[in-house]
Amino acid sequence: MTNFKTGLDFALELDRNDKLSHFRNQFHIPKHTDGKDCIYLCGNSLGLQPRVTQSYINQELKDWAELGVEGHVHGKNPWLSYHELLTDNMASIVGAKPIEVVVMNTLTTNLHLMMVSFYKPTKKRYKIVIEGDAFPSDKYAVESQLRHHGYDDKEGLISWNSREGEELLRYEDLEKILERYGDEIALIMVGGVNYYTGQFFDLKRITELGHMHGCVVGFDCAHGAGNVNLDLHNSGADFAIWCSYKYLNSGPGSLSGVFVHERHAYNKELNRFTGWWSHNKETRFKMRDDFDMLPGAEGWQLSNPPILSMAAIKASLDVFAEAGMDNLVAKSKDLTAYFEFLLNELNNDNIKIITPSNENERGCQLSIQVKNADRNLNQKLTKAGIISDWREPDVIRCAPVPLYNSFEDIYNMVERLKLILNEK
Structure with a gap:
C-alpha cells in the first residue's frame, strides 16, 4: 500500500477495510486518565494481554x-x-x-x-x-x-x-x-x-x-x-x-x-x-x-x-x-508505512526516522530520533495518552502492532506528537 492520504477520514477508511481490525477487541487496552483507550505503541517492550488469557490460566x-x-x-x-x-x-x-x-x-x-x-x-x-x-x-x-x-x-x-x-x-x-x-x-x-x-x-x-x-x-x-x-x-x-x-x-x-x-x-x-x-x-x-x-x-x-x-x-x-502470521506481517507493513508517511508529512527537520525505510528491512517498530529532545518528550506523550518507549539519548521507539493497533491510532499519535513538538 503506497497511496496514503492525510486526514482522519482516510485512517478510518483504512480501518474499515482492515480484515484484522476485529482482533483489537480481543485485547485489554490500557486506559488514559480521561477514561479513553490509550494509544499503545509499546508492544516491542511488553505486549498487551489477550482477553482469553485469564480463562486459560x-x-x-x-x-x-x-x-x-x-x-x-x-x-x-x-x-x-x-x-x-x-x-x-x-x-x-x-x-x-x-x-x-x-x-x-x-x-x-x-x-x-x-x-x-x-x-x-x-x-x-x-x-x-x-x-x-x-x-x-x-x-x-x-x-x-x-x-x-x-x-x-x-x-x-x-x-x-x-x-x-x-x-x-x-x-x-x-x-x-x-x-x-x-x-x-x-x-x-x-x-x-x-x-x-x-x-x-x-x-x-x-x-x-x-x-x-x-x-x-x-x-x-x-x-x-x-x-x-x-x-x-x-x-x-x-x-x-x-x-x-x-x-x-x-x-x-x-x-x-x-x-x-x-x-x-x-x-x-x-x-x-x-x-x-x-x-x-x-x-x-x-x-x-x-x-x-x-x-x-x-x-x-x-x-x-x-x-x-x-x-x-x-x-x-x-x-x-487464528489471525495468521502472513496476514499480520502484511498489515504490519501497511501500518508502519502509513506511520512513516504521516511523520514525513510533518516536514519537521528536528525529527528523523532511523529505522530502515525498506519494509523488508524492518518490522513494525519505527525509531524516531528527535533533535535536542530528552525524556520529557516521552513524558509529554504519556500525558497525551500515548504509551511509547524512550531510549537514550534521543529516540522514541513506537511499535504499531497489527493485532491490536489501528490506523486511527497512528493518525492520532502523529497529531499529538505534532502538537507537542510545536509547543513553545
Missing part, C-alpha cells in the same frame, strides 16, 4: 485445585506434555519445523544454554561477534562466556559497528570483519531485529557468511518473533532464542523460545547442560536409567514446565494461529 488453577498432582496426567491439558501444545504454533510463527522449537526458561538463560553447546572456543578460534549496539543483556552474556572460558572479554569480543554518522549496519562491514578475523571467530551472535534502530537483518545472508568462515551463527530474535517473518529453518542458523512477552503477548517476564536447527537434532556429541526433561519421555520416570537424550530442541530442556506461564503463552499463540 484459570483452567490450570482449576485443575490444580481439583486434581492436585493428578493434573499432570488427568488435567484438561495434561501438564506433563503441556509444552508440546505450544510447539506447532510457535514453530509456525518463527518459520521452523516443530522438532526445531521448544518453549522453556527465560531469554538470557536460554542464550547461555545455547552457548554451552555452540560456543566451542579453541586456542586459535575463540572470538565472538555481536552487533555494536546490541541489547545489553546479550553483550553481558557473551562477555561472561568469554570470561568463563578464560578469555579477555574486551579482546575476545568483536563489535560489528555502524559507520560514523550512520545508525544502520552494513553487511560489507561484517564481511570485512570476517575476512580479517574469520579464523579467530568461534561464534556470531546477532540480534535478529536490533532493539534500538529496528533494523531487521538478513539472517540467511549472515548465516551463510559466518558458515563460509567456519563460524557458528546464532540470533537473539526477541524483537523479531511475532513481528517479522524470521524463516529460521531456511536461514540455516545454528540456533536462535527469543522472549514471548513482547510481540507474543505472554505477560511480563514470561518464558522464552529456542530454535536449534534440525541438522543438530540427533547430535549427542554436542556438549550441553542436561536435566530430567531432556531425557527420553518413555523412561523419564523410571528415575534410575542413564541419561537418554531427547532429539531436537526438546533435548535442551532442564526442568518440568511452569504451567501458568505456558497457559498465557498458549492463549496468545491461539490468537496468532
